[in-house]
Amino acid sequence: MNNHSQIAGVAALLVMTSGAFAACPDYLQGEYRKLHSSDNVNLCQLVENKPVLVVNTASHCGFTKQFKGLEAVHQQYKDQGLVVIGFASNDFDQEAKDEAEAADICFTNFGVSFTMIAPTHVKGDDANALFAELADKADAPKWNFNKYLLDREGKLVEHFGSSTAPDSKKLTGAIEKVL
Numbered sequence: 001m002n003n004h005s006q007i008a009g010v011a012a013l014l015v016m017t018s019g020a021f022a023a024c025p026d027y028l029q030g031e032y033r034k035l036h037s038s039d040n041v042n043l044c045q046l047v048e049n050k051p052v053l054v055v056n057t058a059s060h061c062g063f064t065k066q067f068k069g070l071e072a073v074h075q076q077y078k079d080q081g082l083v084v085i086g087f088a089s090n091d092f093d094q095e096a097k098d099e100a101e102a103a104d105i106c107f108t109n110f111g112v113s114f115t116m117i118a119p120t121h122v123k124g125d126d127a128n129a130l131f132a133e134l135a136d137k138a139d140a141p142k143w144n145f146n147k148y149l150l151d152r153e154g155k156l157v158e159h160f161g162s163s164t165a166p167d168s169k170k171l172t173g174a175i176e177k178v179l
Contacts, residue, residue, distance in 0.1 A: 024048070025154040027133035035088055035116035036103030043085075043130070046115065050081045051157075051178040052150040054130065056122040056141045057086040058094035059105040063145040067110035069166030073175070074114040080179045081152075084114035087131070089122045092144055134159070147171060151178050 024044035031040040055070060067086075074084040088095055088102055096102040099118065106112040122131040123140045131140070134148050138159035147160040149171075158174050165171070 023153070025133075027129045028154050030129065032087075032120065032128070033118040035086075035106065035118050036099045037118075041115055041117070046085070047083050047150075047154065049152050050083045051152055051175070052083045052085060052154070053175065054134070054148040054150065055084070055086050056089050056091075056131070056144060056146050057106075057116070058089060058092060058144040059096045059102040061092070061094040061144040063143070063162050064105065065110075066145050066166055067106060067112055071110060071112050071114065073166045073172070077175055077179065078114075082175060082179065086112070086114065086116045087122055087128070088117060088119045089141075089144070090119055091121055091123050091141070094144055095119055149174050149178060 028043045028047060031042050033040050053070075053073065055066075057067070058064065070084055070086065074082070078084075086106070088106075090097075096105065102119070103116075106116055120128045120131075122128065123135065127135060127140070134140070134156060137156040138148065139146075141162075143162045145162045147164060147166070149157045149160070151157050157178055160168075160171055160174075
């Protein structure tokens with residue numbers, strides 16, 4: 001490959017990359033700190049052109065056992081492109097006060113390997129940008145473990161309440177349609 005074609009290839013890659021990031025919705029832009037970590041995750045990069053299951057979580061809730069089902073969904077569909085993101089939150093007073101404990105519950109007790117975000121607000125005026133948008137398009141979470149399915153462009157497909165189990169036919173059917 002000559003120098004001109006290399007430069008043209010790099011330029012084309014930059015245009016494609018900048019176009020992809022420009023297409024990322026505002027509510028997905030920005031970085032969030034991972035649970036019990038100093039590492040950040042850029043949501044636009046994480047979910048670029050992929051369907052996403054967004055879940056507000058808590059480590060001390062009657063629905064906390066859903067972590068196991070969410071991990072199973074993650075394992076079942078990750079190779080087909082699904083991204084599962086858990087947003088730890090104490091908006092319903094159910095999150096561990098210590099982030100290390102919350103991480104232990106997620107990662108050790110339930111084997112979570114999908115992306116978990118450090119505690120953030122998911123309802124009300126303090127909700128992060130993503131959950132503010134989800135509340136505008138559907139409903140704000142009324143409790144922990146609400147599930148929001150987004151398509152490859154970041155648009156809300158469907159909202160599932162806390163009582164919808166991760167392995168329910170309704171949820172897995174919706175996931176399979178966006179894959």
